[in-house]
Amino acid sequence: MYRLLFCVLAVIGLASCRETRIHEEADWQKNYELPGIRNAAFILRDHSHEAVHFMNKEECLRRTLPASTFKIFNSLVALETGIAPDDNLLIKWDGVQRELPGWNQDLTLREAFRQSAVWYYQEIARRIGKPVMQHYLDTANYGNKTISKIDTFWLDGSLQISPDEQVGLLKRLYFAELPFAERTQRIVKSMMLWEDSSTYKLYYKTGWGCVNKTTDVLWVAGFTERLEKVKEMKGSMNNSDLRAYPYFFAQRFEIAHGDSTRDWAPFRIELLKKTLRQAGAI
């Protein structure tokens, strides 16, 4: 994470970066130059080529609240501590009618993750408690690591993370290098899988949060595996084999609070896939 930050700064200073190749992708900006979109950031780490591609450096390094992308980390802590023994942990609905119909029912951890049910993860966070949550934020070095209230800190602006930092965490999750058991990381990765095609797998978590009275922030953070057939040696019993090339990404932009000129929730996924396709990551 810090190495990347250093490299980006080094590149700006016209010095070379030996560790990672950094590419500014001005072309990607066009995907986000649309009415209503502000401060768009995209960062993509191509692991196989040790390269980082980005647009809008300042935004890639600027921290904002993570909103529901924090459900990745909240799930990791829940599973690791046994608060959720597995992804089937059922929590009973409290009967309060909320805006999304899918939230108004008993949910398992996996269902709550897929539907991004805020109430479920607020209850999970309360069960984890502040000292344990703080311990894992510190150990994993998650953004600015700041908890206000245990059941709102990822929504109220106290916890902050940048797209660059999200990508660093996702890479560690993919390779099971975060300070959690391999099983914990494997379960959370499986919950993030949204597309499984013959040529790629796409994993992510979305987030939508209110920054202030006038501004909302929309995230998608995740990774892809581009799948390529690799020919086996002549004479092998295997005709072909699949090889996976991982890419880690974070997309973030802001819109006016209450902007309903588009259906932003699905549209941000369209934008994400457009940029990932352009980058050759799917």
Ligand SMILES: *[C@@H]1O[C@H](CO)[C@@H](O)[C@H](O)[C@H]1NC(C)=O
């Ligand atoms: C994290 O960000 C919030 C909001 O800007 C701020 O109040 C808090 O002090 C920050 N924490 C650290 C450790 O910098």
Ligand SMILES: *[C@@H]1O[C@H](CO)[C@@H](O)[C@H](O)[C@H]1NC(C)=O
């Ligand atoms: C709200 O947040 C946006 C984006 O961070 C900022 O540009 C704007 O000045 C803020 N508005 C208020 C009223 O604080």
Ligand SMILES: *[C@@H]1O[C@H](CO)[C@@H](O)[C@H](O)[C@H]1NC(C)=O
């Ligand atoms: C075929 O490929 C699989 C996966 O790479 C490997 O585990 C297996 O040993 C291969 N079998 C042969 C006969 O080469």
